[in-house]
Amino acid sequence: MRPPSAARSTEHRRAHFPPYLVVPSAALLVFLVLRFGGVVLAYPVESLLVAILVCAIGTLVWACRELLRDAARRVDSILDEELGPQGRDD
Numbered sequence: 001m002r003p004p005s006a007a008r009s010t011e012h013r014r015a016h017f018p019p020y021l022v023v024p025s026a027a028l029l030v031f032l033v034l035r036f037g038g039v040v041l042a043y044p045v046e047s048l049l050v051a052i053l054v055c056a057i058g059t060l061v062w063a064c065r066e067l068l069r070d071a072a073r074r075v076d077s078i079l080d081e082e083l084g085p086q087g088r089d090d
Contacts, residue, residue: 040047
């Protein structure tokens with residue numbers, strides 16, 4: 001039987017793109033297109049492979065962050081069960 005803390009870790013979270021990153025992301029995209037647009041046109045297949053690689057690395061980083069966040073929540077819940085909420089130094 002699973003403890004109640006493990007059941008809570010499977011909650012669905014809605015991921016969102018922070019609004020304060022929209023303008024810098026757009027500016028970065030415009031810069032990259034202006035700077036490397038000729039390379040993309042000259043080497044389209046290689047450029048596509050690099051874009052896929054960058055997306056894959058970003059996905060791995062996101063997945064690692066989610067795994068570490070879930071592990072930290074589990075550790076916190078175990079510490080709360082063992083020590084009680086007052087037993088921890090935050």
